[in-house]
Amino acid sequence: xxxxxxxxxxxxxxxxxxxxxxxxxxxxxxxxxxxxxxxxxxxxxxxxxxxxxxxxxxxxxxxxxxxxxxxxxxxxxxxxxxxxxxxxxxxxxxxxxxxxxxxxxxxxxxxxxxxxxxxxxxxxxxxxxxxxxxxxxxxxxxxxxxxxxxxxxxxxxxxxxxxxxxxxxxxxxxxxxxxxxxxxxxxxxxxxxxxxxxxxxxxxxxxxxxxxxxxxxxxxxxxxxxxxxxxxxxxxxxxxxxxxxxxxxxxxxxxxxx
Amino acid sequence: xxxxxxxxxxxxxxxxxxxxxxxxxxxxxxxxxxxxxxxxxxxxxxxxxxxxxxxxxxxxxxxxxxxxxxxxxxxxxxxxxxxxxxxxxxxxxxxxxxx
Numbered sequence: 001x002x003x004x005x006x007x008x009x010x011x012x013x014x015x016x017x018x019x020x021x022x023x024x025x026x027x028x029x030x031x032x033x034x035x036x037x038x039x040x041x042x043x044x045x046x047x048x049x050x051x052x053x054x055x056x057x058x059x060x061x062x063x064x065x066x067x068x069x070x071x072x073x074x075x076x077x078x079x080x081x082x083x084x085x086x087x088x089x090x091x092x093x094x095x096x097x098x099x100x101x102x103x104x105x106x107x108x109x110x111x112x113x114x115x116x117x118x119x120x121x122x123x124x125x126x127x128x129x130x131x132x133x134x135x136x137x138x139x140x141x142x143x144x145x146x147x148x149x150x151x152x153x154x155x156x157x158x159x160x161x162x163x164x165x166x167x168x169x170x171x172x173x174x175x176x177x178x179x180x181x182x183x184x185x186x187x188x189x190x191x192x193x194x195x196x197x198x199x200x201x202x203x204x205x206x207x208x209x210x211x212x213x214x215x216x217x218x219x220x221x222x223x224x225x226x227x228x229x230x231x232x233x234x235x236x237x238x239x240x241x242x243x244x245x246x247x248x249x250x251x252x253x254x255x256x257x258x
Numbered sequence: 259x260x261x262x263x264x265x266x267x268x269x270x271x272x273x274x275x276x277x278x279x280x281x282x283x284x285x286x287x288x289x290x291x292x293x294x295x296x297x298x299x300x301x302x303x304x305x306x307x308x309x310x311x312x313x314x315x316x317x318x319x320x321x322x323x324x325x326x327x328x329x330x331x332x333x334x335x336x337x338x339x340x341x342x343x344x345x346x347x348x349x350x351x352x353x354x355x356x357x
Contacts, residue, residue: 021328044325044327048270049269049290058325070325072325092303
């Protein structure tokens with residue numbers, strides 16, 4: 001896949017799989033799983049240091065910025081103001097000026113608040129951030145995000161943590177067809193077939209977390225996802241055969257005994 | 259609490275510091291490595307090289323944050339930043355429904 005890099009804001013990445021770091025049983029399991037996926041971009045969140053905990057180590061104790069491209073996110077933010085605050089804190093840590101922007105609008109479904117998202121995106125782009133925006137699979141919002149100057153649009157396959165897979169491939173293809181930016185499907189993938197099917201739509205990449213962390217064997221699922229994303233990408237590039245509702249023999253009829 | 263100490267808010271909770279303490283000294287008292295955290299004072303980010311510049315004053319609101327596992331709302335370790343200036347508050351991770 002080295003000749004087919006994922007390019008975001010002019011920066012090439014060999015892997016089209018981006019992974020989160022939440023929900024793992026232990027940091028050891030997280031690291032083993034991430035390595036199994038061969039992902040380069042890894043998302044992290046900004047939170048208060050727990051001053052009561054005996055173990056106050058940052059997740060950076062486990063994730064080497066030389067091995068992974070660490071992408072701070074604004075997970076859990078419900079307003080543009082809050083998301084901008086978290087993005088600035090993430091940037092101040094000194095890793096990069098990239099941010100995965102999330103502004104949630106509803107606690108039950110964790111669906112994005114697109115009005116707040118657009119406002120936060122405009123502010124952060126103005127402040128020089130490279131913004132990757134988590135959004136609905138809605139074309140108009142995606143176009144507005146592109147106008148706002150984000151570096152990638154990240155529509156959901158289905159709600160965060162749901163594992164329902166790609167609910168609306170038509171919308172995802174529509175977005176990919178209309179946007180000039182990378183389209184990275186973020187959230188909802190449950191297992192390898194979901195990832196493969198999503199990549200077959202022609203999108204540029206996938207971000208996942210729960211499908212890995214909640215698998216019975218996360219490192220093994222990591223390997224499965226790595227291959228699924230690659231397989232789906234290759235199948236998209238190869239171009240699938242036409243669907244038809246009748247049979248066509250693969251073997252010639254000529255030369256059969258009369 | 260020593261009566262000479264002054265009250266501040268640290269990560270959303272009452273905390274007392276000796277008069278004249280700087281943010282750098284506060285981090286040292288808390289046994290935190292200033293290279294692994296980011297500090298906000300009254301909602302303004304304080305750059306690492308400026309942590310020594312100002313003494314803490316009564317009522318200062320200090321937030322000390324770092325990176326934790328994330329990518330989905332149920333987070334490993336740490337609490338979200340609370341806000342005292344808005345009517346609502348951000349949900350705690352346990353309040354978010356995940357399937």
